[in-house]
Amino acid sequence: MKPAFLNDSEILHGLKNHDEAVFEWLYRMYWQRLYDFAYVKTHDSNVSEEIVQELFVTLWEKRETLQILNFQSYLFTSVRNRVIDHYRQKVFDELESIEETAASDYPLFLEELEKALQEAVAQLPPKTQEIFRLNRFEGKTTRQISQQLHLSERAIEYHITQALRSLKTLLKDFLIVFVAFYLL
Numbered sequence: 001m002k003p004a005f006l007n008d009s010e011i012l013h014g015l016k017n018h019d020e021a022v023f024e025w026l027y028r029m030y031w032q033r034l035y036d037f038a039y040v041k042t043h044d045s046n047v048s049e050e051i052v053q054e055l056f057v058t059l060w061e062k063r064e065t066l067q068i069l070n071f072q073s074y075l076f077t078s079v080r081n082r083v084i085d086h087y088r089q090k091v092f093d094e095l096e097s098i099e100e101t102a103a104s105d106y107p108l109f110l111e112e113l114e115k116a117l118q119e120a121v122a123q124l125p126p127k128t129q130e131i132f133r134l135n136r137f138e139g140k141t142t143r144q145i146s147q148q149l150h151l152s153e154r155a156i157e158y159h160i161t162q163a164l165r166s167l168k169t170l171l172k173d174f175l176i177v178f179v180a181f182y183l184l
Helices: 008-016 020-042 045-061 071-122 126-137 142-149 153-183
Strands: none
Touching: 008 020, 008 071, 020 045, 020 071, 045 071, 071 126, 071 153, 126 142, 126 153, 142 153
């Protein structure tokens, strides 16, 4: 019959010697307190129970190699770390879900963006629109556009700058809707 209380060295010795009674004593001594501690952090009884159960399973599986000086501290720290791991995994799972949703909607987004961009460019003044299209859609340099349209390079740069400012304003609402819809 085991005493009502075991010290840390007795627990360690018993576990290393495969003493199931010591393990059972440790389990009965700490299970409820560890569960309550996990529950306060997770507010989920299933997750809390799983965390504590996995801790004890791991403790038993690694009993021969344990180097624990303070079991209470070790157990509560282990539960805290497992709670952190639970939340970390939960965040990664949510991010992965968002990425999968965004990836599947990406071609649709590109079509919508192309349409919004074409509509915004169509709202530019004719000369600015022409210069912007030559520069951004056809890849012509400022010098090439200047020579083609018989305008100074400075005038071409001005029109490109004006186009970009206008497009930023015209596309702002589209981008806000995209972020709200696809990423939130």
